Amino acid sequence: MSTQTQSEWAEHALAALADAGYRRGGARTAVVEALAEHDCAVTALDLDEELRRRKPAVGRASVYRALEQLEQLGLVQRIEVCRGTAGFERIDPTGHHHHHAICRDCGKMVPFEDQSLEKALAQVAGTMPFDVTEHDVVLRGRCEHCAR
Amino acid sequence: MSTQTQSEWAEHALAALADAGYRRGGARTAVVEALAEHDCAVTALDLDEELRRRKPAVGRASVYRALEQLEQLGLVQRIEVCRGTAGFERIDPTGHHHHHAICRDCGKMVPFEDQSLEKALAQVAGTMPFDVTEHDVVLRGRCEHCAR
DNA sequence: ACGCTTTTGAGAATCGTTCTCGTTACCCGA
DNA sequence: TCGGGTAACGAGAACGATTCTCAAAAGCGT
Numbered sequence: 545m546s547t548q549t550q551s552e553w554a555e556h557a558l559a560a561l562a563d564a565g566y567r568r569g570g571a572r573t574a575v576v577e578a579l580a581e582h583d584c585a586v587t588a589l590d591l592d593e594e595l596r597r598r599k600p601a602v603g604r605a606s607v608y609r610a611l612e613q614l615e616q617l618g619l620v621q622r623i624e625v626c627r628g629t630a631g632f633e634r635i636d637p638t639g640h641h642h643h644h645a646i647c648r649d650c651g652k653m654v655p656f657e658d659q660s661l662e663k664a665l666a667q668v669a670g671t672m673p674f675d676v677t678e679h680d681v682v683l684r685g686r687c688e689h690c691a692r
Numbered sequence: 693m694s695t696q697t698q699s700e701w702a703e704h705a706l707a708a709l710a711d712a713g714y715r716r717g718g719a720r721t722a723v724v725e726a727l728a729e730h731d732c733a734v735t736a737l738d739l740d741e742e743l744r745r746r747k748p749a750v751g752r753a754s755v756y757r758a759l760e761q762l763e764q765l766g767l768v769q770r771i772e773v774c775r776g777t778a779g780f781e782r783i784d785p786t787g788h789h790h791h792h793a794i795c796r797d798c799g800k801m802v803p804f805e806d807q808s809l810e811k812a813l814a815q816v817a818g819t820m821p822f823d824v825t826e827h828d829v830v831l832r833g834r835c836e837h838c839a840r
Numbered sequence: 841a842c843g844c845t846t847t848t849g850a851g852a853a854t855c856g857t858t859c860t861c862g863t864t865a866c867c868c869g870a
Numbered sequence: 871t872c873g874g875g876t877a878a879c880g881a882g883a884a885c886g887a888t889t890c891t892c893a894a895a896a897g898c899g900t
Contacts, residue, residue, distance in 0.1 A: 567866050569878050589856070603880035608857065624772040624828075628856065628887065645822045656820060661812040668806045669831055674793045676833035680772075683817055685824035715897050717847050737887070751849035756888065776856065776887065 553634050554580040557619045564617055571606035574598060576614070584655055585623055585631030585644070623680055626651055643680075647687035654687070701782050702728040705767045712765055719754035722746060724762070732803055733771055733779030733792065771828055774799055791828075795835035802835070 557576045566572070574595050579586070588607055595602035611632050614620040618635060623644065625631035631653075635641060642657040661681070669676035705724045714720070722743050727734070736755055743750035759780050762768040766783060771792065773779035779801075783789065790805040809829070817824035 567877055569865080571879060587856090601880080603882095605858080605860095605881080606879060609878085612858095628776045628778070630776070630856085645817075645820050645824060647822070648825075654820065654822065656816060658812065658816045661809075661816055664806065664809040664812045665829075665831075668804060668809055669793075669833075672793050672802065672804060672831065673836045674795070674802065674831065674833050675836075675839045676793065676831045677796075678832050680828065680830040680832065681813075682828040683813075683820065683822065683824045684826050684828065685817075685822050688821045688823075691823045715846055717897080719848060735887090749849080751851095753850080753889080753891095754848055757847085760889095775858095778887085 549636075550580040550583075553636070556637050557614065557634070560617050560619055561613070564613075566613065570600060571595075571602045572610045572613070574602050575607055575610035579614070579620060579632065579634050582633065584653060585625060585633040587625060587629055587631055589629075591632075618677075621678065623682065625653070643682065645683040645685070645687075647690055648684055649686055649690035652687045652689070656683075697784075698728040701784070704785050705762065705782070708765050708767055709761070712761075714761065718748060719743075719750045720758040720761070722750050723755055723758035727762075727768060727780065727782050730781065732801060733773060733781040735773060735777055735779055737777075739780075766825070769826060769828075771830065773801070791830065793831040793833070793835075795838055796832055797834055797838035800835045800837070804831075 554576050557580075558573065561572065561576075562568070575591065578591055578594055588611055591611075592602075592604045592607045595607060611620065611622075615622055615632070620632050621635050621641070622630050622632055625646065640657075642655040643661075645654045645656060646652070665679050665681070669679070702724050705728075706721065709720065709724075710716070723739065726739050726742055736759055739759075740750075740752045740755045743755060759768065759770075763770055763780070768780050769783050769789075770778050770780055773794065790803040791809075793802045793804060794800070813827050813829070817827070
């Protein structure tokens with residue numbers, strides 16, 4: 545079922561890219577497929593390393609380009625994982641999403657979701673003199689392992 | 693009154709640094725004073741530029757060092773302002789704090805605070821297998837000026 | 841004032857990300 | 871089906887923010 549969701553996202557993303565007028569391209573498709581296989585945020589460099597080994601190797605620039613386009617179309621979300629490194633993860637087209645708690649010591653990332661948090665965020669967004677399109681929420685601290 | 697709060701924070705921060713065993717140092721003190729004068733997040737490079745002009749010029753390395761130490765002691769919070777640049781702002785010892793909405797086009801930053809958001813965050817934090825010490829919330833979108 | 845340590849500043853090094861540019865691959869129309 | 875125009879690509883250079891290195895210059899307890 546998880547696999548199902550993943551391939552659904554890949555199809556959705558590729559369709560959205562086509563609708564946006566992008567041509568089909570091997571590198572971009574590879575990035576979409578790689579993202580589809582990750583359930584939580586990955587860094588661009590991790591993706592790069594992963595894709596560099598492919599049959600026709602994918603270049604770093606293509607990875608970043610694809611990620612930027614995907615972000616632009618609202619297909620992936622970028623979050624700050626740690627000190628100047630971005631993590632990327634696919635956005636469920638239903639709008640259903642989660643946030644993260646990140647350990648300041650080991651970098652471990654734990655996803656969570658909370659309805660009342662979303663409600664509070666939506667409400668605040670409505671009162672701002674801003675056209676808010678997305679939000680970042682990150683809890684920081686120490687994971688159970690690093691806490692002692 | 694705002695000035696009052698600022699100098700109070702500076703005193704508080706300097707005392708905390710002393711308690712932590714740090715010696716008095718001109719550069720670090722300058723960073724604390726500069727932070728005290730900003731009501732919202734500043735980037736390290738902005739601080740650097742600001743402090744380079746001082747009587748005894750403060751070096752970039754010292755600015756970053758001081759910020760790291762202050763963050764470590766829970767005296768300043770670091771937030772991702774945009775693409776790989778961090779913003780820093782003082783943390784009120786009473787725990788009272790705000791979050792930010794950031795324009796993706798012009799970078800304009802608008803602070804806000806919301807009680808029910810804080811409540812939801814605190815509640816979620818309690819359910820995580822994490823010792824959560826702080827949280828980042830950033831609303832992203834376009835400001836009223838860039839929106840049209 | 842002395843001596844041991846911490847702090848400091850200038851510049852080099854690092855790391856993630858973005859840009860450049862010559863080449864390759866797609867897609868539309870003839 | 872066969873171009874031709876244009877988007878996509880990969881390699882490496884460039885860039886900006888941050889961190890590291892190291893010798894010189896203060897702190898602070900004695």
